[in-house]
Amino acid sequence: MNMTIAWITARGLLGRRRSWLLLPMPVILIGLTAVGIAFDAPTIDLADGVLVGLGVATVLPLVSLIVGTGVLGSEIDDGTVVHILTKPIPRSRIILAKLAVASVVSAVATGVPMFVAGTMVDGTRLGLGLALACVAGAIAYSALFLALSVVTRRPVLVGLLYVVIWEGLVSNLVAGTRTISVQHYVIQFAAELSGTTLFGTTVSTGVAAVMAVLITAVGTWLATQRLRSFSVAGETS
Amino acid sequence: MEHRKPRTKGSPVSDLDLRGVSRWYGNVVAVNDVTMTLGPGVTGLLGPNGAGKTTLLHMMAGFLAPSRGQVLIDGDATWRNPAIYRKLGLVNERESVYGFLSGKEFVRASAKLHGLPDADAATRRAIELVEMTDAQDRRMDTYSKGMRQRMRVAAALVHDPAVLLLDEPFNGMDPRQRMHMMDLLHRLGAQGRTVLFSSHILEEVEQVSGTVQVIVAGRLAASGDYRTIRRLMTHRPHVFAIRSSDDRRLAVALMASDSVAGVTLGKDGLTVHAGDYGTFTRALPRIALDEGVRVRQLIPSDESLESVFAYLVSA
Numbered sequence: 001m002n003m004t005i006a007w008i009t010a011r012g013l014l015g016r017r018r019s020w021l022l023l024p025m026p027v028i029l030i031g032l033t034a035v036g037i038a039f040d041a042p043t044i045d046l047a048d049g050v051l052v053g054l055g056v057a058t059v060l061p062l063v064s065l066i067v068g069t070g071v072l073g074s075e076i077d078d079g080t081v082v083h084i085l086t087k088p089i090p091r092s093r094i095i096l097a098k099l100a101v102a103s104v105v106s107a108v109a110t111g112v113p114m115f116v117a118g119t120m121v122d123g124t125r126l127g128l129g130l131a132l133a134c135v136a137g138a139i140a141y142s143a144l145f146l147a148l149s150v151v152t153r154r155p156v157l158v159g160l161l162y163v164v165i166w167e168g169l170v171s172n173l174v175a176g177t178r179t180i181s182v183q184h185y186v187i188q189f190a191a192e193l194s195g196t197t198l199f200g201t202t203v204s205t206g207v208a209a210v211m212a213v214l215i216t217a218v219g220t221w222l223a224t225q226r227l228r229s230f231s232v233a234g235e236t237s
Numbered sequence: 238m239e240h241r242k243p244r245t246k247g248s249p250v251s252d253l254d255l256r257g258v259s260r261w262y263g264n265v266v267a268v269n270d271v272t273m274t275l276g277p278g279v280t281g282l283l284g285p286n287g288a289g290k291t292t293l294l295h296m297m298a299g300f301l302a303p304s305r306g307q308v309l310i311d312g313d314a315t316w317r318n319p320a321i322y323r324k325l326g327l328v329n330e331r332e333s334v335y336g337f338l339s340g341k342e343f344v345r346a347s348a349k350l351h352g353l354p355d356a357d358a359a360t361r362r363a364i365e366l367v368e369m370t371d372a373q374d375r376r377m378d379t380y381s382k383g384m385r386q387r388m389r390v391a392a393a394l395v396h397d398p399a400v401l402l403l404d405e406p407f408n409g410m411d412p413r414q415r416m417h418m419m420d421l422l423h424r425l426g427a428q429g430r431t432v433l434f435s436s437h438i439l440e441e442v443e444q445v446s447g448t449v450q451v452i453v454a455g456r457l458a459a460s461g462d463y464r465t466i467r468r469l470m471t472h473r474p475h476v477f478a479i480r481s482s483d484d485r486r487l488a489v490a491l492m493a494s495d496s497v498a499g500v501t502l503g504k505d506g507l508t509v510h511a512g513d514y515g516t517f518t519r520a521l522p523r524i525a526l527d528e529g530v531r532v533r534q535l536i537p538s539d540e541s542l543e544s545v546f547a548y549l550v551s552a
Binding site for chain 2: 002004005007008011012015078079080082083084085086087088089090091228229230231232
């Protein structure tokens, strides 16, 4: 962890126009919850449709994707990453700083609205459970998307494919694939922490915890390895 | 000799060593078996666009693995070795900076990332060196191209590196900024740093460095003192295309001149091979006048930089 890199990353991330995309999603989440409550929608529908369907399955991964690919991917795109790489700093510290910023920003941007929406639907305990689960989810997603931004030149596209095709489609059709779906870990954590029966998944808490830690660790390790062998794009001029 | 002067202060002198370095991308060879040693002083890396200069600089800076051979700074490989950045500063061609930072914040961030004990003093010193103190508090996205370039040099110099690499540092600069940058490179070289800058413009290299490495099509074509290489360039045979009122008559007269090595008479006029540029261009008007021939067109047909480089390769 390097504070100078974290500082530059945070300033770059929050100053970028793309970051404004972070704002509407939490607002829509809280807004839809309020509309549902105003029209007396059943609690179970609000929990399953809005909190899980919109919050956990859409807002959390999308926010994490924008932030996770933004902390390093955009610096690679515009070439500013060279300023950080031409320093005698272990690459692991660069990655840890990037991961910390991405995790904190994503966790705040999703945890707070999920706490508000969850509390509105079924009290503080649900809100708190959802918020904490989102923090864990934000960390795992950030490590995954951070790794993608050094592994592929199209991290946003590959990340979207993972979220939409794998988590959105495959893991809902084939139960076995849920063990490698961050979305299902978050659902399980939220259910376990809040003690709710409004939603749930087939992945056990133990498996979800181990897999979340594993994805974070592997993502961080992979990103560090790739950054160690970072090559500037092959120009011949 | 200026380029072997020891450093006056700071870290000891460093040598940059390339041993049989090649780099290829699939079937395309970008750099082909380059061996060179660079010592203190300013060296120009000269070559036409696409010659492999940037690839070579990236390998020197540890941003590209050589496909074959070794790139070493004081015996340590540059690839996958972040520790070399204690001795190395890089100003690459892409002029990307963190536009949201002020120049001072940018240089100070560099100083802190290098772990310098007194980052503020180092920042002040580096900014003074590039004479940007007055503009240091402005955001970098308000800078002109030349100002940005100077701040990037300040950031690359903040840790007082023994080796400084610059990729096309004069690109897009106006004449005043160019002169300022040239003066700065001179001073850095005189301090005993190993400074290497790439350029595809002969005059830039002529004005800044005494030593050049000429790279053409990925190969090291010539290497050494600039004046020697320049002499090779001016004394090479030149080709001119000439159209006149009487091509045949002019051809006969030209063949009698010492300055001409050969003449070809074609449909579109004459192609003249001259031994020396100056002698021929002085002799032609006199010959034409004597013969009563009117010269309608005189075009040096091989003046492109590429042909100069091509000549050097064959020399």
